[in-house]
Amino acid sequence: MEIKSGMFDAIDIAVSGLRAHGKHMEVISSNVANARTTNVDNTGRPYRRLDVEFKSIDDGIGEVQIGDIFEDTSPFEKIPASPGDPRADADGNITMPNVSMPAELINLNLASRAYQANAAMLRRYQKMVETSLELIK
């Protein structure tokens, strides 16, 4: 494994973490906002929950990226419709998105903790460099 040394590598890596987990937060936000969306882009299809894949650019020390944002293919939930509901199918049910609110809120916690952890890395690294600079005073 190639090890390059740079004063700013840790900053770049921490910022890539901030960026990736910020994007994850965006995906979770989309899931929560569309938790009751039954008509995606006028197709009449309910919203499918989205998930993200994190990937690193090269093996060894490196930055993180969002590799892919993909759809969760788990089955949709069906709830009984009230009479006259235009969304109801032949059996009188409405197909709702496969978003589970509690799971999304747990993911939200994970994403925001990961974001905070990367911010803490950035801050602590800056402090470490300052400690080294104290030595040449």
Next chain:
Amino acid sequence: MAINFNPAINSVSPVPIGGPQAAPQPEGKTNFLKIAGDSLKKVDDKQHDANSSIVDLLAGKNDDINSVVASVAKADMSFKLLVGVRNKLVEAYKETMKMQI
């Protein structure tokens, strides 16, 4: 009263003024001013990067706050390093000036 010098004092021979120091600089050696100027320019570039990324953010041209954080952190760190080295240099200069001749 007889004063006895240390006999070793006789072996000290005077160094001609401007002797080894005044020799012409050999080829391939970078001089100090060039190194200092180059690193100063690097720090200055980082400061300019940070400044323009903040201006872009405020003007709405760029909405990625993370790249602003990165460039500001880098500029801050390199500026602190520059200030540390500069203080050390000034200190060394003062020490030299205080030297008894």
